[in-house]
Amino acid sequence: MFRILFFLIVVISAVEITLFVWIGNAFNVWVVLFGIILTGVLGAFLARQQGVGTLNRARFELANGRAPTEEILDGIAILVGAVLLFTPGFVTDTIGFLLLIPQTRKPVKVWIRKILSEMFRKGSIHVFRNF
Template sequence: MFRILFFLIIVVSAVEIALFVWLGNVFNVWFVLFGIILTGLLGALLAKQQGLGTMNRARLELSRGRAPAEKILDGLAILIGSVLLFTPGFVTDTIGFLLLIPQTRKPVKLYIKKVLLEKIRNGSIKVFRHY
């Protein structure tokens, strides 16, 4: 897993740098800098809005005596999206925005659920219940 993560970090960084250079040549350096700052600010505002909304919905679920499983997955996706938006780059910003927007976050949540259920079925993750 570490090797795959390390490889992805190297590849994504190289793609981001290449994209910065290409956009800087096509437009100019100020356009690239403005884009980085703008996506960071918009991402911070969206992350705050989505995060607070998800936290409030999770509190409501807990007050009703239900486990906020969906809201936990939402919160995880929002956290990952926020981290990606704070890293400079247009590829990571695109992925970050996709994780912050509820309509585009849904397929990611379905994938995470599928992976977790598969890991529970094959015994990689153990679930303990106290009754």
């Protein structure tokens, strides 16, 4: 897992630098800087809006005696999306925005659910309950 993560970080960084240079040459440096700042500000606004909505839905589910499973998955996706939006780069910003928009977040939630169920099946995750 560490090797895959390391490889992804190196590849994504190289792609981001290439895009910065290409866009900087095609337009100018100010367009690149403005794009980085704009996506950061828009991402912060969207992450806050989605995060507060998810938190309110989780509170509602808990108040009605239900486990907020969907809201937990939404919260994970929103957190990862917000972190990616604060990372300078257009590729990471695109992935971050996709994680913050509810319609495009659904396939990611299905993927996370599949990974977690596989981990439960293999016994990689243990649930401890106090009764």
